[in-house]
Amino acid sequence: MLESQHTYQLLQRYLPEDHSRQMTAESLALESWPDGARNVLDLGCGSGASIDTFRAIAARRGRAIEWRGVDIADSPEVRARTRGDGVFDTFDGVTLPYADESFDVVYSDQVFEHVRHPDRLVREVARVLKADGTFMGTVSYLEPYHSYSIFNFTPYGLVSVLRDAGFQVVALRPCVDGLTLIWRQLLFRPAFFGWFLDHASPMNLLFSVIGGMFRLNAKLRNYLKVQVTGQLCFLATRRDVDASNGRAPI
8 A cells, every 4th residue: 555655656746637548659649749849750760650640640730740760770660661751860779860959849659668778868869859849659668578678667767767868757648558468468469459559458448447436537547557557658848957966856
């Protein structure tokens, strides 16, 4: 009980009160695209699939969005790239090849669990974002190993890395639950599990039912779901780090 209370106290300021729906990086971008943002860097763009997401956002907003993708030279996702309708750059996994304050938004969909030096790369994200720029995406939490993944992030760990790099964390949201991803791995990734990733996975449905029965608000429902999420959705904005010690407090 004490551990649960401590965890809630650490995370409650980052748990949204508007809804507790299961999210993906794509749904987050569609829901939270900043007003006036005109360009986006897809960090770890892989095949370039997010081009379609940002075209949809541009159509909704009635304003063109300049998309640019960057990834390492070789990965399974990069090798699968076939489209040529985007600007694709290559980097060394640490230093982004862009000038300071180049982008309104940096978007990263399930990338940082594959990054060898995540702290250094998050600081690079802060560097290339414009003042008050937005960093959004998803990372693995309780997801099993996949595609050369190295690290998984707890909610506390993700907040720590982001704040140390100069970000104000706006929201943490649940993605597909961890148990569903574990079963998908054990069953050799059958195609039908894709529905759970994009809509509502079993444990998230269960917590929605429990939340309804006990009349829990959206913040508490998000807390239940975030504790067992397989992937963690985040939204953050760039800010100044505390100059007194070079580290932003949790």
